[in-house]
Amino acid sequence: MTITPPATAVFETLESEVRSYCRSWPAVFDRAQGSRMFDEDGHVYLDFFSGAGALNYGHNNPVLKRALLDYLERDGVTHGLDMSTTAKRAFLESFDEVILKPRSLDYKVMFPGPTGTNAVEAALKLARKAKGRESIVSFTNAFHGMSLGSLAVTGNAFKRAGAGIPLVHGTPMPFDNYFDGKVPDFLWFERLLEDSGSGLNHPAAVIVETVQGEGGINVARPEWLRALADLCERRDMLLIVDDIQMGCGRTGPFFSFEEAGITPDIVTLSKSIGGYGMPMSLTLFKPELDLWEPGEHNGTFRGNNPAFVTATAALDTYWADGQMEKQTLARGEQVEQALRTIAAEHSSEVVEHRGRGLVWGLEFADKARAAKVSARAFELGLLIETSGPESEVVKLLPALTTTPEELDEGLRILTRAVRDTV
Structure with missing residues (x-):
């Protein structure tokens, strides 16, 4: 694909240097539908990024769009703070009937600010309030948001440095397989909790992602998550599962922790909970x-x-009949097979492929290779990003509604991009 340099002067002149995705994808996007994005020059891109996981049902999903347009056309309330509205009532009733009750989850629902980090800040604040303690344990390579409380439980050094002040009351512990299976699970954590001389203040809570997206698609084993839940219960700590990117069906089940059979004390959701890419948490x-x-x-x-x-509309359309989970797991197998083939073809260069459902990562030994693959994929018409502490992992987040044919198309482009960057 030949890409004509876009008219970007206004972005470069007026927009802050903090912008990032537009540097990797130098196009001016104009339209989007399903798993496709179109730039203003008419080039078409297959989207395996999905708004960083905010578009599990694709761009401008027609069912969700119709519901939204009907609501706006009848002058439905757009801004209501926490007032009671018919739209909120309908959501709560559907969320309870379609999601919570079938899973025997007895949760209260809180609407914090509209972004993921707002949900995390509320979770941390509530845990400290409930337990009367300040310390929160998080895990290596975690990512929980960009506000100060969320950064304090985030692992990435570059993002943490942006705070400009000390980030306190957070203690990192090793995530699953951090020591390549050489150290028993939670050995260090348990010892610190037992030892009155360890210097670890008794934590109010532990916060964890079942699959670390920004951290490099690190997948926690179900048995590790069960052991963590048991540890929290034994040691009087609340368990917070951050399901902001991996929830709403990304790993298959609606909640990513369902496979492990655990019930967290607190769960955070954002990104795709709104269905259409609009802010909600x-x-x-x-x-x-x-x-x-x-x-x-x-x-x-x-x-x-x-x-x-x-x-x-998303809950009623995609989750009421139980088919979305089965579809996602089946399409995840399709992705896994393609990545296995790529890894075998480039066995000396690919460290590992890993993932669950429709979130997958391809880690390269040459850490700069992932960015080159992503750049080449863009030239070929595929949007994929990188993740991991050194951006060493190519990350795939196709929409859950992506067709098998579209998956095949994107995976063929990825295969070529890996070959082209040897």
Whole structure:
């Protein structure tokens, strides 16, 4: 594909240097539909990025778009803070009937600010309030958001440095397989908790991603997650699962922790919970943790009613009959097979392929190779990003609604991009 340099002067002149994705994908995008994006010059790109996981149902999903347009055309409430609205009621009823009750999950639902880091900040604040303790344990290579509380439990040194101040009250522990299976699970963590001389303040909570997306597609084993849940229960610590990128069906089940058979005390959701890519987040917690005073945690945009509308449509359309999980797992097998073939063809260069459902990573021994593969894929018409502490992993996040044919097309492009960057 020949790419004509886009008209980017206004972005380069007025927009902050903090912009990042546009540097990897030098196009000016104009339209999007399903798993395709179109730039203003008419070039077509297959999207295996999905808004960093915010578009599990694809771009401008027609069912969700119709629900949104109908709501707006009848002058439905767009901004309502935390007032009661028909859109919020419909979402809560659907979320309870379609998601919570079938899984026997008795959670209260909190609407913090509309982004993932808002949900995490609320979770951390609530855990500290409930336990009366400050310390939170997180894990190596974790990512939980860019506000100060979330950064304190994030592992990436570059992102942490942006805080400009000490990040306190967070203690990192080794994620699953951090020592390549050479050290028993939670050996260090358990020892610190037992030893009154360790210097570890008794944590209020542990926060974990079942699959670390930004950290390099590191997949926690179900038995590791079960052992972590048991540890938290024995040591009087709350378990927080950050399901912001891996929830809403990304790994197969609606919640990524379902495979492990655990019930976290607190769960954070964002990204695809709104269905249509509009800002929305949830903090879910067990009823006995609902210790908030009215207005103790709030935000101007904590009631995004148009997002309630599209979220409800997504739940009713894709989750009421139980088929989405089966479809995602089947298409995940399709991706895994292709990555296995790539890894075998480039066995001396590919360290590992790993993932679950429709989130996958391809790690390269030459850490700069992943960025080259991503750049070449863009030239060939495929949007993929990199992840990991040194951006050494090519990361695939196709929409859950991507067809098998589109998956094959994108995986062929990825195969060529890997070959072309030898």
